[in-house]
Amino acid sequence: xxxxxxxxxxxxxNAILAGLPLGDWERWKKFLSPVVLEVDQVIHQxxxxxxxxxxxxxxxxxxxxxxxxxxxxxxxxxxxxxxTGTFIFMGNTSTVSQSTVIAKGLAYRADVSFVQHEFNSSSxxxxxxxxxxxxxxxxxxxxxxxxxxxxxxxxxxxxxxxNLDRITGTDLExxxxxxxxxxxxxxxxxxxxxxxxxxxxxxxxxxxxITVKNRSGLLRSSCECYRIVKEETDRLxxxxxxTGSAT
Numbered sequence: 001x002x003x004x005x006x007x008x009x010x011x012x013x014n015a016i017l018a019g020l021p022l023g024d025w026e027r028w029k030k031f032l033s034p035v036v037l038e039v040d041q042v043i044h045q046x047x048x049x050x051x052x053x054x055x056x057x058x059x060x061x062x063x064x065x066x067x068x069x070x071x072x073x074x075x076x077x078x079x080x081x082x083x084t085g086t087f088i089f090m091g092n093t094s095t096v097s098q099s100t101v102i103a104k105g106l107a108y109r110a111d112v113s114f115v116q117h118e119f120n121s122s123s124x125x126x127x128x129x130x131x132x133x134x135x136x137x138x139x140x141x142x143x144x145x146x147x148x149x150x151x152x153x154x155x156x157x158x159x160x161x162x163n164l165d166r167i168t169g170t171d172l173e174x175x176x177x178x179x180x181x182x183x184x185x186x187x188x189x190x191x192x193x194x195x196x197x198x199x200x201x202x203x204x205x206x207x208x209x210i211t212v213k214n215r216s217g218l219l220r221s222s223c224e225c226y227r228i229v230k231e232e233t234d235r236l237x238x239x240x241x242x243t244g245s246a247t
Contacts, residue, residue: 013057
């Protein structure tokens with residue numbers, strides 16, 4: 001893990017931090033360390049006691065369960081709307097899931113002991129976390145429904161839109177294999193769906209690189225699951241994240 005002490009810690013780059021009152025934010029700044037996380041970096045391992053949580057600013061983290069046969073299934077993704085390690089707020093020090101970085105970028109790291117203390121002492125932070133945990137439950141449930149009822153093309157469009165909301169610009173660094181693993185489908189299915197979206201002019205893709213060319217078209221290709229989660233994300237987190245200083 002590479003440390004970048006000279007990088008600015010921006011309040012508005014993460015919804016949890018953006019929702020903190022200025023008094024809380026002044027305290028938090030002293031306990032946050034900016035880090036750049038790399039693709040495939042494991043930041044939480046199953047069964048191991050966690051010492052840090054991460055608040056993504058521009059990176060994306062996948063939360064997965066690994067099966068005994070070597071396969072894995074994703075049940076949540078975390079970007080600039082949230083933070084990793086929510087199990088610590090329920091009195092646990094470890095979990096059966098693993099958190100792996102799927103898109104390189106900046107995050108802020110904090111000690112678990114500090115974050116737990118803030119959860120117990122700050123009503124504002126506690127409210128943010130409870131809202132975020134509600135959103136995570138919705139995301140997990142909606143993803144399960146989507147994977148069961150909607151086509152691979154619809155699921156791919158949803159995943160691209162969700163992750164587009166977490167970055168600046170229109171370029172996503174995702175391989176077909178990575179997307180297939182997160183959706184629990186065959187790589188060939190992702191390739192066919194990507195070709196379909198490209199033929200419609202919604203995206204342009206090369207190996208490991210996807211550019212969204214027509215967001216409106218991608219919205220039409222997606223299912224209602226994206227809209228449902230998007231509206232709840234805005235309501236629970238981002239509507240309360242426009243107060244205080246930006247730095």
